Amino acid sequence: MKTTLPVITGIGSVTAYGPLAGLIPTKSLVASLEPRDITAWSTPGLRRAFLVEPFRPASIVPGLKTRRLDSLSAWALVASSLALRDANIDLGPVDRSRIAVFFATGFGCVELTLAFYQSAAANGWAGTDPIIFPETLHNAPASHVALFHDLRGPNVTISSKNFAAESALLQAASMLRHGQADLAIVLAGDTLTQAVYEWYEVAQLLAPACFNQEPLSSAPGFVPSEGVVAIVLESADRQAARPYATLGAGRWAAGGDALAGVRKLLGDPQPCLIICGSDGAPCAFRPLTCSARKLVGEGATIYPAQPVAAGMGEAGALFHLLLALSRRPASGQALLLGTSALGGYAALRLELF
Amino acid sequence: MIDAQKTIVVTGIGVVSPYGAGLSSLQAGILAGQCCLKSASDLYPGFQGTVAAVDALPSMTEVHRYSRTDRLAMAAASDSIVDFTGPGSILRESGIVMASTVAGLTEIDPEISVGPSEWYQHGGLSRAASYPASRVAASVGEHLGILGPACTVSVACASGAMAIALAANMLLDDAAPMVLAGGSDTLCPFTLSGFNSLQALDPEPCRPFDQNRKGLNIGEGAAVLVLETLDHATRRDARILAVLRGWAMTNDAFHPTAPHKDGFGLALCIQRALEMASCGIEEVGYVNAHGTGTSLNDIAETHAYESAFHGRSHPVPVSSTKSYFGHCLGAAGALEAAITIMAMQSGALLPTLRLENPIESPMIDWLRGELRRQPLPVAMSVSAGFGGSNTALVFGSHRA
Numbered sequence: 001m002k003t004t005l006p007v008i009t010g011i012g013s014v015t016a017y018g019p020l021a022g023l024i025p026t027k028s029l030v031a032s033l034e035p036r037d038i039t040a041w042s043t044p045g046l047r048r049a050f051l052v053e054p055f056r057p058a059s060i061v062p063g064l065k066t067r068r069l070d071s072l073s074a075w076a077l078v079a080s081s082l083a084l085r086d087a088n089i090d091l092g093p094v095d096r097s098r099i100a101v102f103f104a105t106g107f108g109c110v111e112l113t114l115a116f117y118q119s120a121a122a123n124g125w126a127g128t129d130p131i132i133f134p135e136t137l138h139n140a141p142a143s144h145v146a147l148f149h150d151l152r153g154p155n156v157t158i159s160s161k162n163f164a165a166e167s168a169l170l171q172a173a174s175m176l177r178h179g180q181a182d183l184a185i186v187l188a189g190d191t192l193t194q195a196v197y198e199w200y201e202v203a204q205l206l207a208p209a210c211f212n213q214e215p216l217s218s219a220p221g222f223v224p225s226e227g228v229v230a231i232v233l234e235s236a237d238r239q240a241a242r243p244y245a246t247l248g249a250g251r252w253a254a255g256g257d258a259l260a261g262v263r264k265l266l267g268d269p270q271p272c273l274i275i276c277g278s279d280g281a282p283c284a285f286r287p288l289t290c291s292a293r294k295l296v297g298e299g300a301t302i303y304p305a306q307p308v309a310a311g312m313g314e315a316g317a318l319f320h321l322l323l324a325l326s327r328r329p330a331s332g333q334a335l336l337l338g339t340s341a342l343g344g345y346a347a348l349r350l351e352l353f
Numbered sequence: 354m355i356d357a358q359k360t361i362v363v364t365g366i367g368v369v370s371p372y373g374a375g376l377s378s379l380q381a382g383i384l385a386g387q388c389c390l391k392s393a394s395d396l397y398p399g400f401q402g403t404v405a406a407v408d409a410l411p412s413m414t415e416v417h418r419y420s421r422t423d424r425l426a427m428a429a430a431s432d433s434i435v436d437f438t439g440p441g442s443i444l445r446e447s448g449i450v451m452a453s454t455v456a457g458l459t460e461i462d463p464e465i466s467v468g469p470s471e472w473y474q475h476g477g478l479s480r481a482a483s484y485p486a487s488r489v490a491a492s493v494g495e496h497l498g499i500l501g502p503a504c505t506v507s508v509a510c511a512s513g514a515m516a517i518a519l520a521a522n523m524l525l526d527d528a529a530p531m532v533l534a535g536g537s538d539t540l541c542p543f544t545l546s547g548f549n550s551l552q553a554l555d556p557e558p559c560r561p562f563d564q565n566r567k568g569l570n571i572g573e574g575a576a577v578l579v580l581e582t583l584d585h586a587t588r589r590d591a592r593i594l595a596v597l598r599g600w601a602m603t604n605d606a607f608h609p610t611a612p613h614k615d616g617f618g619l620a621l622c623i624q625r626a627l628e629m630a631s632c633g634i635e636e637v638g639y640v641n642a643h644g645t646g647t648s649l650n651d652i653a654e655t656h657a658y659e660s661a662f663h664g665r666s667h668p669v670p671v672s673s674t675k676s677y678f679g680h681c682l683g684a685a686g687a688l689e690a691a692i693t694i695m696a697m698q699s700g701a702l703l704p705t706l707r708l709e710n711p712i713e714s715p716m717i718d719w720l721r722g723e724l725r726r727q728p729l730p731v732a733m734s735v736s737a738g739f740g741g742s743n744t745a746l747v748f749g750s751h752r753a
Contacts, residue, residue: 097603097621106485108507113458114466116543121463125546126399133547134610134739137454138486138507143740146606152618154602155742156515159487160504167504174522180601195469199481202473251528252502314487344500 005246005351006176006184010087010232013322014075014189016050016225016308019060021082024326033308034216035209035223041194047201048210049192050225050308069135069144070111071191072228076103076141077148079230080185084149087232088242089183097152100181101142102172104164104188105157106314107196108138114195141228145185153181163252164188165317166338166346169233170250176235183235188315189228197224207307216307225311229318244325245334248349252338262295262337262347270296271349273329276305277320277338288339295337303327317346325352357584361521362751364591365579366691367433367535369425371405371572371678375432379688380695382677384724388706389678390558390570397542400549402556404540405572405678420457420483422575423492425684426537429575430493433533437579439589448529449490449503450520451577452512452536454683456505457484459541489537493577501529509738510643511602512536513576513686514746518600520580530585535577536684544682545571551610559646559680561673562655562719564710569645572679576687593751595694598731599630605741611649612737616657619743623661623735626745632731634665637747639702639720639732641693644673645680650737651712659716668718670725676706686736690746693734697750700728 013020016036017028035048057066057074061081066074080101084091091099113136119129134140139157146155154175160167165188172184200206200222207221208214216223233247251261274292292302309319317338324334331352338346368375371389372382382389389405396404410421411428419427430449437444460480465472473481482488490503502523506516513536520534548554548571555568586593603625605618612619627634643654662669674692681688696703701724708721734746 096606100602101604106487108486116547117461117463117466120542120546121467124399125397125463125542126549128546128550130547130550130552133550136543136547137509137739139509139738139740139742140609142508143604143609143742146604146741147609150606152604152606152621155508155604155740156519156602157507158504159485159507160502161485161487161491164487164504167502170502170526170528171519171522174526174528178522178525180522195465198469199473199478202470202478253500314485 005236005248006173006233007246008231008244009234009242010083011244011322012079012082012086013227013229014052014079015227015229015319016052018053019055019078019082021086024322029326046211047197050223050311051192052227070109072109072189073141073144075189075228076145076187079187079228080145080149083185083230083232089232091149096150098182099151100154100172100175100184101145101151102168102184102186103142103157104168104315105138105159106164106190109136109140110193110196111191112136114193159314162314162344163338163346164314166252166348169247169348170252172233173247176233184233185230186233187228187230188318190226190312190315192224192226200224223307223311225308227312229322231318243353245353246351248351250348252346253344261345265335265347265349266295269333271333271335272300273334274300274302275320275324275334275336276303277317277336292337357587358582359525360583361524361580361597362583362586362593363578363595363597363694364581364586364593365433365436366594366694367429367431367577368691369407369428370574370688371407374411374428376691376695383674383692383703384699384701386724388558396540396545400545402554403558403570405570406540407573419492421459421539422453422456422537423483423489425539425575426451426489426493427496429535429537429577430497430533433577433579436592443530445498446501446530447499448501448520448523448532449493449499450506450516450532450534451490451493452506452516452683452687453486453489453538454507454509454512455538455541455544456486456489458543459539460484493533507683508742509740510682510685511736511738511742511744512683513688514690514734514736514744515602516687517578517690517746518602518744521597521600524580524582531579531581533577534580535575535687537575538682538684539573540571553647555646558707559676560707561644561646561676561705562651562711563708564712566646566648566651568647570679572681574681574688575684576691578687578690595697596749596751597746598632598749599626599747601625601629601745603743607741610739612653614653616653616660618741619654619657619737620660622743622745623657626747630747632747634662636731637669637733638729639696640669640671641689641734642671642673643735643737644675646675655712655714655717659714662716668716670702670718670720672703672705672720674703686744690734693732693748697729697732697748700726702727
């Protein structure tokens with residue numbers, strides 16, 4: 001099948017659903033995913049989040065060595081490998097200098113950043129750990145992906161207030177359209193550390209479900225989550241083995257009137273599915289769903305934002321896309337629509353297969 | 354025939370550097386051969402080294418909300434649009450692509466790792482808000498009332514140049530009428546300590562490309578370029594400073610920190626940027642190099658130039674302006690892009706300071722000693738960084 005737009009041909013993920021190649025199994029989606037108790041931190045009181053269950057990366061990707069890496073880099077390596085496996089791509093004959101890596105993150109390698117601060121707290125700034133320092137850089141996960149798969153094309157790490165994943169998707173698609181790469185692996189993710197969790201907690205951003213065993217509710221606040229989602233994006237002139245969707249036009253903006261910008265993308269035919277994403281609190285879900293309904297009327301299906309993906313913040317859009325595709329929507333035009341309590345919007349047109 | 358809708362031009366440059374605020378102070382300092390590197394010992398207990406600092410930031414309100422990196426970015430971005438003329442809606446809908454590696458690390462203390470809650474409750478909460486890298490671009494937007502697409506690129510020392518390349522792609526996609534693209538980074542104990550632990554710092558002023566080089570010096574600063582299509586710039590009668598003729602990005606995929614010793618990735622990057630610019634190797638009049646002064650970078654970079662410019666009839670002129678005010682990390686690529694354009698406008702081949710015994714290479718004309726004057730219709734800026742990323746930008750002069 002040939003199209004003129006970049007095509008999503010592979011998905012890999014490491015999330016609260018575990019490490020997966022392709023879509024999330026229906027049986028996992030049907031079962032209600034509840035936050036897990038956090039046991040790694042020796043602090044009083046119950047704390048919960050959507051955590052990635054510990055696993056051995058080499059059991060998923062044979063030969064993968066992650067001993068010196070933080071979780072974000074390890075998960076990026078696993079997710080990218082699973083996405084390539086799902087896309088059924090043999091990298092052997094491919095010109096690796098034409099493969100780009102894009103990585104979207106809100107906090108970057110925060111585990112090792114804190115470890116570096118720990119070494120400074122213990123030994124003073126003059127006694128910090130030289131092994132850790134390079135791994136604190138935001139681009140460490142993307143560079144490990146390049147190193148492991150020998151990918152010598154553009155290697156970009158992006159943060160964008162609320163819309164890092166959307167920004168990475170749009171930039172990757174742009175690069176393919178302009179012939180600067182033939183294939184891109186787009187990843188989005190973050191890890192949860194005690195310092196990040198307590199930041200949310202002290203700022204009073206967390207949902208009640210973070211502190212008791214009650215099910216999720218529509219109460220204000222969000223439940224933090226973590227993980228990495230990777231997709232393989234191929235240029236139009238490559239034969240797509242098993243396409244999930246084509247990526248069409250997109251827009252994203254830091255602020256302003258969300259709907260005015262999104263309307264420019266609706267065009268003809270109108271999307272029959274809106275996939276809503278949000279960067280955090282469930283209290284932002286309802287306005288976004290209402291906005292989506294205003295855009296497309298009653299005729300379209302709307303998938304509301306999901307707490308497990310919204311808790312991933314800036315990097316949550318790819319997770320929302322994975323969740324929506326895993327629900328096996330009918331083929332046709334769709335819109336991935338994100339917004340934030342802080343204003344602004346991101347929207348990408350998709351054609352689903 | 355030039356396609357004005359696909360030609361990207363630079364119509365504004367804003368700079369905050371150790372020379373002071375504005376491109377003119379940077380230009381005056383560099384053309385005079387003035388070195389801003391100074392001995393410092395107060396950046397953290399035990400630190401002894403050479404750095405270049407921005408002594409005074411332009412005043413602005415509500416500074417408590419912003420990190421020092423944000424404030425440098427905001428000041429450079431303001432400077433970049435000083436001469437902007439046109440409807441306010443253009444600016445409002447513009448995009449922002451900033452680069453940073455330090456970002457809000459300047460605001461975080463080691464105590465956060467000991468007791469996060471306590472640190473937040475004792476004043477850390479508001480400071481932590483400026484930690485995410487995305488804040489750098491968002492701060493510029495808030496400061497200038499820009500509501501278009503905004504993101505921060507964080508690709509180690511290649512970030513600043515990469516921000517410019519990605520912004521150019523956004524313009525080709527018509528994602529915004531203009532994009533403010535650049536980088537900002539500041540001196541902070543975290544990075545100084547990190548580079549010191551790697552034994553990558555030269556305690557004396559650095560000597561890029563010298564056989565006796567001993568490492569890099571860290572500097573700080575910010576630069577922002579205003580990019581738009583030639584068509585858009587012409588319609589609003591903007592003054593065109595340069596044409597961004599080509600850009601490319603590659604990765605070495607070789608080592609987490611070291612560049613490939615033969616400079617393969619960087620050479621490919623340069624070749625692709627020249628190809629995009631439809632520019633032959635003979636046409637490049639000056640290369641503003643990455644030139645950090647570290648043993649590994651400078652030899653890899655030398656090999657990259659030898660490979661990329663192989664077959665050229667005369668040696669390619671190369672210099673590193675990090676010898677003037679150090680390595681500004683995520684801002685370096687943007688500052689050096691600004692310097693490259695300034696060199697073209699001034700017709701000046703800028704020498705590397707303190708370059709006494711250059712790495713031997715018959716194919717490279719190592720610029721040193723006196724500043725050389727000659728017309729520069731095409732010049733190039735090259736960046737590389739930890740993680741193996743490379744970026745090359747090809748600038749050309751604009752003939753109206």
